[in-house]
Amino acid sequence: MTEALSKPSTGSFPTERSKECPFDPAVGYLEFREKEPIARVSCPAGIDAWLVTGYDDVRTVLNSPGLSSAVPVMGHANPQADFDTPINPGSIIQSDGEAHARLRRLLTAEFTVKRIQALRPYIQKLIDDHIDAMLASTEPVDLVRDFALPIPSLVICELLGVPYEQRDRFQQQSGILTSVDVDPDVAIQANAEIQGFVAQLVVDKMRNPTDDLISRLIARAQDSGQPLSVEELVVLGLSLLVAGHETTANMIALSTVALLRNPDQLDELRANPDLVPSAVEEMLRYLSVVQFGLFRAITEDIPLGDETLRAGEWLVASLASGNRDTSAFPNADQLDVHRKASTHLAFGYGAHQCLGQQLARVELQQVFSTLFTRIPTLRLDIPFEDLRFKDNTLVYGVRSLPVTW
Numbered sequence: 001m002t003e004a005l006s007k008p009s010t011g012s013f014p015t016e017r018s019k020e021c022p023f024d025p026a027v028g029y030l031e032f033r034e035k036e037p038i039a040r041v042s043c044p045a046g047i048d049a050w051l052v053t054g055y056d057d058v059r060t061v062l063n064s065p066g067l068s069s070a071v072p073v074m075g076h077a078n079p080q081a082d083f084d085t086p087i088n089p090g091s092i093i094q095s096d097g098e099a100h101a102r103l104r105r106l107l108t109a110e111f112t113v114k115r116i117q118a119l120r121p122y123i124q125k126l127i128d129d130h131i132d133a134m135l136a137s138t139e140p141v142d143l144v145r146d147f148a149l150p151i152p153s154l155v156i157c158e159l160l161g162v163p164y165e166q167r168d169r170f171q172q173q174s175g176i177l178t179s180v181d182v183d184p185d186v187a188i189q190a191n192a193e194i195q196g197f198v199a200q201l202v203v204d205k206m207r208n209p210t211d212d213l214i215s216r217l218i219a220r221a222q223d224s225g226q227p228l229s230v231e232e233l234v235v236l237g238l239s240l241l242v243a244g245h246e247t248t249a250n251m252i253a254l255s256t257v258a259l260l261r262n263p264d265q266l267d268e269l270r271a272n273p274d275l276v277p278s279a280v281e282e283m284l285r286y287l288s289v290v291q292f293g294l295f296r297a298i299t300e301d302i303p304l305g306d307e308t309l310r311a312g313e314w315l316v317a318s319l320a321s322g323n324r325d326t327s328a329f330p331n332a333d334q335l336d337v338h339r340k341a342s343t344h345l346a347f348g349y350g351a352h353q354c355l356g357q358q359l360a361r362v363e364l365q366q367v368f369s370t371l372f373t374r375i376p377t378l379r380l381d382i383p384f385e386d387l388r389f390k391d392n393t394l395v396y397g398v399r400s401l402p403v404t405w
């Protein structure tokens with residue numbers, strides 16, 4: 001793809017966060033938003049891209065027809081991104097047009113409010129069981145390892161129909177995949193095992209359909225006259241695992257830290273549990289864990305503000321920056337559990353907006369209706385300043401979270 005057809009870059013893609021507040025996005029966004037809200041920047045991947053940082057512009061551009069998602073996911077931020085790897089069929093997040101619409105139609109029925117509500121009792125039991133196990137163990141415990149990671153992973157097992165006896169192993173291996181400090185050989189092995197595991201699951205469901213997402217997906221595609229291939233089904237299953245696990249897990253742990261760091265907000269939440277749904281929206285906005293924004297190839301010229309983004313160029317729409325735009329969210333740098341923040345951009349915007357958002361909401365709402373009620377004295381076991389954050393992974397979060405009570 002040709003680059004820099006319009007104008008040369010005027011700066012670097014912001015990646016450095018402030019030392020004072022680890023919940024604030026990279027400091028460079030504020031200056032771009034104020035001075036050059038549609039800017040050309042050089043990205044860590046070695047390409048130049050348009051960087052869009054204002055709330056309205058992010059929404060406008062992500063809704064434009066002239067964009068393609070058939071790119072390495074968040075590839076702009078990854079110096080090792082491979083722009084030549086072909087996109088796997090079935091990768092919904094990287095598909096466009098009719099191919100995307102077909103996958104989205106097939107999956108949408110799995111994420112209806114009714115289906116997600118039906119998962120509530122299972123999710124609540126998982127939360128209660130993990131809290132019981134933490135309370136029964138010796139303090140301190142790592143809330144990331146023992147709570148934030150297993151819950152979303154086990155919810156996905158339930159969704160995909162992973163047999164109970166295999167869930168521990170599945171959970172363990174997907175935990176390795178999504179951890180940051182893991183030996184590369186161990187990660188490669190975990191990756192291979194998970195792929196083999198999902199492939200086996202698909203083959204089993206083809207032979208013996210049960211009442212689960214993969215079996216229903218197979219039947220629904222068959223009925224539509226365009227059956228899904230095994231490869232597409234495996235990629236779809238893995239996509240759900242990757243899209244739904246790390247994002248939700250990081251949100252659980254990071255929101256816990258944010259609430260402990262803002263005790264006035266936590267007190268309000270404790271005093272008024274009805275605030276939990278709005279607090280969850282606010283934490284999604286404030287923390288914006290998809291920290292490097294969304295990456296697209298521009299396929300048709302897009303007029304935006306005073307600029308024209310040209311076909312053949314790259315685009316990054318910054319969710320984290322749009323979510324801190326004071327024109328959309330007054331006092332945007334404050335966490336405010338009373339704020340009506342549901343128009344935030346944390347789940348993206350436009351055709352690819354998060355398909356699992358209702359599920360993520362239910363998980364987060366139940367976690368934050370339960371955690372501080374069942375463990376009212378929950379607190380950090382190390383000084384806040386000693387926590388280590390994931391500055392360089394695609395999804396932001398805290399690496400580990402030693403807590404006591």
Ligand code: HEM
Binds near residue numbers: 239290
């Ligand atoms: C707090 C948790 C979550 C966050 C912050 C989040 C964020 C996002 C974002 C920003 C996108 C847009 C990607 C793009 O436009 O390129 C997305 C897409 C997607 N998410 Fe989520 N997500 C979360 C949880 C989940 C869960 C629990 C699932 C399902 C198990 C899920 C499944 C998906 C899928 C399938 C897509 C692709 C949709 C498409 O391409 O049409 N996500 N998510």
